[in-house]
Amino acid sequence: MAHTTTANDQSFMEKLNGQWHERALWVYLVIVIVHWVEHLFQAAQIWILNMPRPEALGALGYLFPWLVKSEVMHFTYALLMLGGLVLLRPGFRGAAKSWWTASLVIQAWHLVEHSLLQLQAIAGQNLFGSPVPTSIVQQFVPRPELHLLYNLAVFVPMVVAMWLHTRPDQAAVNQCTCANAPVRLEQAGAAGA
Amino acid sequence: MKRLLAGLLAAATAMLLLATPALAHGDHDARPLARDLAAGPNTISLWQVYPDVGAAVTPHLIVMFDAGTTAPASAIVTVDVNSTSMDVRPSTTTPNGWETTEGVAEGDVVTVTISDGTQAWALDPVVVPPPPTSMLPMEELIYVSIFLTAGTAIWAAGRTSRAWRRPVIASS
Numbered sequence: 001m002a003h004t005t006t007a008n009d010q011s012f013m014e015k016l017n018g019q020w021h022e023r024a025l026w027v028y029l030v031i032v033i034v035h036w037v038e039h040l041f042q043a044a045q046i047w048i049l050n051m052p053r054p055e056a057l058g059a060l061g062y063l064f065p066w067l068v069k070s071e072v073m074h075f076t077y078a079l080l081m082l083g084g085l086v087l088l089r090p091g092f093r094g095a096a097k098s099w100w101t102a103s104l105v106i107q108a109w110h111l112v113e114h115s116l117l118q119l120q121a122i123a124g125q126n127l128f129g130s131p132v133p134t135s136i137v138q139q140f141v142p143r144p145e146l147h148l149l150y151n152l153a154v155f156v157p158m159v160v161a162m163w164l165h166t167r168p169d170q171a172a173v174n175q176c177t178c179a180n181a182p183v184r185l186e187q188a189g190a191a192g193a
Numbered sequence: 194m195k196r197l198l199a200g201l202l203a204a205a206t207a208m209l210l211l212a213t214p215a216l217a218h219g220d221h222d223a224r225p226l227a228r229d230l231a232a233g234p235n236t237i238s239l240w241q242v243y244p245d246v247g248a249a250v251t252p253h254l255i256v257m258f259d260a261g262t263t264a265p266a267s268a269i270v271t272v273d274v275n276s277t278s279m280d281v282r283p284s285t286t287t288p289n290g291w292e293t294t295e296g297v298a299e300g301d302v303v304t305v306t307i308s309d310g311t312q313a314w315a316l317d318p319v320v321v322p323p324p325p326t327s328m329l330p331m332e333e334l335i336y337v338s339i340f341l342t343a344g345t346a347i348w349a350a351g352r353t354s355r356a357w358r359r360p361v362i363a364s365s
Contacts, residue, residue, distance in 0.1 A: 026356050030353065052251075129238060130225075134222075155342075
């Protein structure tokens with residue numbers, strides 16, 4: 001016997017990965033791109049413009065230097081990023097889900113590294129005898145390179161997953177509207193969107 | 194599963210609330226120049242780290258007392274760079290360290306002397322090595338990343354506007 005679920009019966013997660021998935025996904029990607037551009041801007045200042053590292057604060061860092069220096073801010077963003085990857089994952093299918101999961105795993109490790117930094121800032125004791133908070137992989141790769149690579153390693157599989165998820169042939173398997181054909185303007189107007 | 198998630202969220206919130214105002218040296222690396230140096234009863238390590246202010250283009254030198262969480266109260270630290278005395282103060286960010294007020298550059302010869310008021314121990318001179326070079330072709334990596342990001346941003350803009358034109362209809 002077929003079971004029909006009405007909108008009111010759906011949980012938050014079902015709605016998020018169903019009717020809200022498309023909008024939630026794109027809002028999430030915009031937030032990720034803004035953060036990633038800041039990292040890229042800082043990297044360009046260091047390696048292309050050869051600016052001294054204390055002066056390479058990214059774009060927003062010029063106006064609000066604490067943005068770059070605040071470990072709380074970096075930790076909060078890493079946490080929100082992981083939250084988005086976890087919450088939006090059930091809406092993906094097949095290969096798209098595998099790529100999204102890869103991004104999630106890398107971000108989980110990235111958060112572990114930020115948690116270590118945060119714990120050292122709280123405890124006032126640093127690992128490996130360092131005068132400043134430090135993380136595990138930072139022992140081998142300098143911090144600006146490392147976090148640029150972490151963000152790149154999260155960003156690329158995430159974009160691949162979204163591209164796979166939004167291909168027209170996925171419309172039949174998705175529970176969301178992400179892969180549906182675009183709505184023409186007159187249709188959107190008629191629907192009041 | 195719900196309990197695990199609630200626990201993780203509570204732990205993360207606690208980590209945010211407990212965090213003291215960040216006094217660490219920005220998001221910069223500290224580079225060890227020399228470790229496990231004996232200066233009488235003290236074990237010393239020398240580090241380089243960029244200060245938080247943007248004026249210094251070379252990283253400061255930190256003289257760290259490795260045992261304990263604070264530098265001995267009686268310790269007097271003097272630093273000579275290329276035989277010229279440099280101003281040194283207790284570090285505001287490293288409780289068990291003293292920090293130069295100016296940066297030291299590649300090739301500088303640093304001589305540190307630790308004294309307890311009655312005795313003094315001079316450490317062997319240390320030559321500041323060149324800054325570490327990246328293992329990756331960073332410039333090329335950045336250009337590729339900029340290209341990829343620009344393409345993604347254009348794609349995202351189009352798809353976001355498409356998503357907002359589509360009415361949200363509950364799935365059944």
